[in-house]
Amino acid sequence: xxxxxxxxxxxxxxxxxxxxxxxxxxxxxxxxxxxxxxxxxxxxxxxxxxxxxxxxxxxxxxxxxxxxxxxxxxxxxxxxxxxxxxxxxxxxxxxxxxxxxxxxxxxxxxxxxxxxxxxxxxxxxxxxxxxxxxxxxxxxxxxxxxxxxxxxxxxxxxxxxxxxxxxxxxxxxxxxxxxxxxxxxxxxxxxxxxxxxxxxxxxxxxxxxxxxxxxxxxxxxxxxxxxxxxxxxxxxxxxxxxxxxxxxxxxxxxxxxxxxxxxxxxxxxxxxxxxxxxxxxxxxxxxxxxxxxxxxxxxxxxxxxxxxxxxxxxxxxxxxxxxxxxxxxxxxxxxxxxxxxxxxxxxxxxxxxxxxxxxxxxxxxxxxxx
Amino acid sequence: xxxxxxxxxxxxxxxxxxxxxxxxxxxxxxxxxxxxxxxxxxxxxxxxxxxxxxxxxxxxxxxxxxxxxxxxxxxxxxxxxxxxxxxxxxxxxxxxxxxxxxxxxxxxxxxxxxxxxxxxxxxxxxxxxxxxxxxxxxxxxxxxxxxxxxxxxxxxxxxxxxxxxxxxxxxxxxxxxxxxxxxxxxxxxxxxxxxxxxxxxxxxxxxxxxxxxxxxxxxxxxxxxxxxxxxxxxxxxxxxxxxxxxxxxxxxxxxxxxxxxxxxxxxxxxxxxxxxxxxxxxxxxxxxxxxxxxxxxxxxxxxxxxx
Numbered sequence: 001x002x003x004x005x006x007x008x009x010x011x012x013x014x015x016x017x018x019x020x021x022x023x024x025x026x027x028x029x030x031x032x033x034x035x036x037x038x039x040x041x042x043x044x045x046x047x048x049x050x051x052x053x054x055x056x057x058x059x060x061x062x063x064x065x066x067x068x069x070x071x072x073x074x075x076x077x078x079x080x081x082x083x084x085x086x087x088x089x090x091x092x093x094x095x096x097x098x099x100x101x102x103x104x105x106x107x108x109x110x111x112x113x114x115x116x117x118x119x120x121x122x123x124x125x126x127x128x129x130x131x132x133x134x135x136x137x138x139x140x141x142x143x144x145x146x147x148x149x150x151x152x153x154x155x156x157x158x159x160x161x162x163x164x165x166x167x168x169x170x171x172x173x174x175x176x177x178x179x180x181x182x183x184x185x186x187x188x189x190x191x192x193x194x195x196x197x198x199x200x201x202x203x204x205x206x207x208x209x210x211x212x213x214x215x216x217x218x219x220x221x222x223x224x225x226x227x228x229x230x231x232x233x234x235x236x237x238x239x240x241x242x243x244x245x246x247x248x249x250x251x252x253x254x255x256x257x258x259x260x261x262x263x264x265x266x267x268x269x270x271x272x273x274x275x276x277x278x279x280x281x282x283x284x285x286x287x288x289x290x291x292x293x294x295x296x297x298x299x300x301x302x303x304x305x306x307x308x309x310x311x312x313x314x315x316x317x318x319x320x321x322x323x324x325x326x327x328x329x330x331x332x333x334x335x336x337x338x339x340x341x342x343x344x345x346x347x348x349x350x351x352x353x354x355x356x357x358x359x360x361x362x363x364x365x366x367x368x369x370x
Numbered sequence: 371x372x373x374x375x376x377x378x379x380x381x382x383x384x385x386x387x388x389x390x391x392x393x394x395x396x397x398x399x400x401x402x403x404x405x406x407x408x409x410x411x412x413x414x415x416x417x418x419x420x421x422x423x424x425x426x427x428x429x430x431x432x433x434x435x436x437x438x439x440x441x442x443x444x445x446x447x448x449x450x451x452x453x454x455x456x457x458x459x460x461x462x463x464x465x466x467x468x469x470x471x472x473x474x475x476x477x478x479x480x481x482x483x484x485x486x487x488x489x490x491x492x493x494x495x496x497x498x499x500x501x502x503x504x505x506x507x508x509x510x511x512x513x514x515x516x517x518x519x520x521x522x523x524x525x526x527x528x529x530x531x532x533x534x535x536x537x538x539x540x541x542x543x544x545x546x547x548x549x550x551x552x553x554x555x556x557x558x559x560x561x562x563x564x565x566x567x568x569x570x571x572x573x574x575x576x577x578x579x580x581x582x583x584x585x586x587x588x589x590x591x592x593x594x595x596x597x598x599x600x601x602x603x604x605x606x607x608x609x610x611x612x613x614x615x616x617x618x619x620x621x622x623x624x625x626x627x628x629x630x631x632x633x634x635x636x637x638x639x640x641x642x643x644x645x646x647x648x649x650x651x652x653x654x655x656x657x658x659x660x661x662x663x664x665x666x667x668x669x670x671x672x673x674x675x676x677x
Contacts, residue, residue, distance in 0.1 A: 237547075248522050254510055256541040256595070
C-alpha cells in the first residue's frame with residue numbers, strides 16, 4: 001500500500017467522508033465566518049459580531065478544549081478526574097506569569113518585579129519565575145509543567161492501582177491542596193488576588209480588537225487540532241485497548257497490555273490539553289487567581305461532559321458550550337437561578353439521557369433510519 | 371473476581387493425616403532439575419516433541435516447560451499454597467483437580483503473576499527468569515495465556531476486535547498508537563475465528579454472545595495470543611453437554627502444539643480429556659498420575675472423589 005493510500009485509509013477510520021465535511025463546515029464557521037463578521041463587516045451591519053463577544057466566544061473555545069480533555073480520560077478511559085481544573089489553572093498561571101513579566105516596570109510601584117512581590121518586600125524574582133519573560137519558554141512551561149505534574153501524580157496513583165471513586169477523590173484533594181498553596185502570598189503567585197492588569201502579549205495590546213480576534217482564532221485552531229488529536233487517539237488501536245482496560249482491566253493485562261502505561265499516557269495527554277486551554281483562556285479573560293482551582297470548577301467540567309455525552313468528543317465540546325452559554329445568559333438574566341438550573345440539568349441528564357445530548361441525538365438518528 | 375481463595379478449605383482436621391506418605395507417586399520435584407541450573411531451550415527439540423506428547427524420552431533438555439518450585443502463598447495466615455512443587459512437560463494436557471480451597475485458582479494466579487507468592491519460584495522454558503518477579507503482562511508476553519473461570523471478553527468490542535486485542539505482537543503504547551495490522555495478522559484472526567466457529571459473527575458485539583460462545587471466543591483470543599502454556603480455569607462451567615464435548619475436542623487439539631493446564635470441577639469432563647491428573651489438597655500436591663490410577667487412589671477418594 002502506498003503512503004497516500006495508507007493515510008487516506010487512516011483518515012477514513014477517523015471519520016466517514018460525510019463527517020469530514022461536517023467538520024470542515026464547522027471549522028469554516030468557527031475560524032473564518034465568525035472572525036470575518038467581526039473583522040471585515042461594518043459595525044452597523046446586522047451580521048457584525050460585536051467586539052465584546054469575541055473574548056466570550058474565545059473563552060467558550062477554551063472550555064471546549066478542556067471538555068475534550070476531560071472526556072478523553074473519563075469517557076474513553078473510564079477515569080473520572082475531578083482535578084482538571086488544576087491543570088487548566090496551572091496552564092493559565094504559566095501564561096499569567098509571562099503576561100506579568102511583559103509589564104515589568106509598568107506596575108503601580110514602577111518596579112521590575114510584579115507588584116505583589118514589591119508588596120511582599122521581595123528584592124528579586126524567585127527562581128521559578130526565571131525565563132518567563134520569554135514567550136516561547138512560558139508557552140512551553142504552560143503545557144509541559146502541568147503535564148509533568150500529571151505524569152508524576154499518575155505514575156504513583158496508577159501504580160498503586162487507585163481506581164474509580166478513590167481516584168476522583170484524590171484528584172479533587174490534589175486540586176484543593178494546590179488552591180490552598182496558591183492562596184499563600186509566600187508561594188509567589190500573587191496570593192488571593194492572583195495576577196491581573198495584563199497589558200500586552202508579544203508586544204500587542206490585549207485591549208486591541210485585532211489581538212482579541214487573533215487569540216480567538218488561536219483558541220479555535222487549538223480546539224480543532226486538539227479534537228483531531230483526540231479523535232486519532234480514540235480511533236487507533238490505542239483507543240480500543242483503552243476501552244478494553246476500562247471494561248476489564250485484568251483481562252487486558254492478561255492480553256499483554258501494561259495498563260498502567262496506557263492510563264498514564266492518556267492521563268498526561270489529557271492534562272496537557274487542559275493546560276493548553278487554560279493558557280489560551282487567561283489572556284482573553286485578563287485574570288488568573290486561585291479561585292480557578294476551586295473544587296467546583298473541576299466538577300463543572302465533568303458536568304459539561306456528562307451533559308454533552310461521555311464518550312463522544314463532539315458531545316463534550318457541545319456540552320461545554322451548552323452549559324456555559326446557559327450560564328452566560330442566565331447569570332445575566334436571573335442571577336440567582338443559575339445554580340439550580342445547573343443542578344437540574346445534571347439530574348435530568350443523569351436520569352434520562354445517560355449518554356448525554358450526543359447520545360440522545362445519535363439514538364434519534366438511528367430510530368429515524370429504521 | 372475472587373482473589374484466589376476458594377471458600378473454606380475442605381477437611382481441615384484431616385490435614386495431619388494427609389501429610390505425605392511413602393506410597394505417594396514420585397515427587398515432581400525429583401524430576402525437575404535443581405532450582406538454579408539453567409537448561410538451554412531448544413526450539414527444534416520442542417517442535418519435534420510436540421507431535422508425540424506421550425514420548426517420555428527424558429533425554430531432551432526441553433522436555434519440561436514449566437516448573438513451579440516450593441511455592442507458598444498465605445492469606446492472613448491461611449496457607450492457600452503450601453510448599454507446592456509441580457512440573458509440566460512440553461505439549462502435555464494436564465488436569466488439576468481438588469476440592470474447594472485446595473489452591474487451584476491460587477496456583478493459576480501465581481503462575482500468571484496475579485498473586486505474588488511468599489516464597490518459591492516459577493520458571494518457564496529456559497529457566498532464565500523467575501515468573502514470580504514479573505507483572506501479568508510481562509508473563510503474558512513470555513507466552514503464558516490464561517482463561518478465567520467466568521468468561522471474560524471485552525463486551526464493548528466486536529468479536530473481531532477482541533481477537534485483534536489478544537493477537538500476539540508488540541503491545542506497547544507507541545505501537546498501539548501508530549502501528550498497523552499486517553495481512554498476516556488478518557489471516558491469523560480469520561484462522562482463529564474459523565477454529566472456534568465464530569467467523570460468521572465477527573462484527574457482532576462480544577457482550578451479546580451467549581455464555582458458551584463467550585467461552586469459545588475467550589479460547590479463540592488465547593489462540594490468537596499464541597501462548598506456549600495455556601492455563602484454563604473451569605472451561606465447561608455453565609456449558610451444556612454438546613458444548614462440553616466440543617470444548618473437549620478443542621482442548622485436545624490445542625495440547626501437543628502447546629501445553630494446556632485445565633482446572634476443572636466437572637469430573638466427567640476431566641475423564642473425557644485427561645491423560646495426566648494432578649490432585650491438589652490443602653495447597654500441596656496430593657497425588658499425580660494417569661486418571662485411572664488417580665481414581666482408585668484411596669486418599670484421593672477420601673478427600674475428593676468420594677465426597
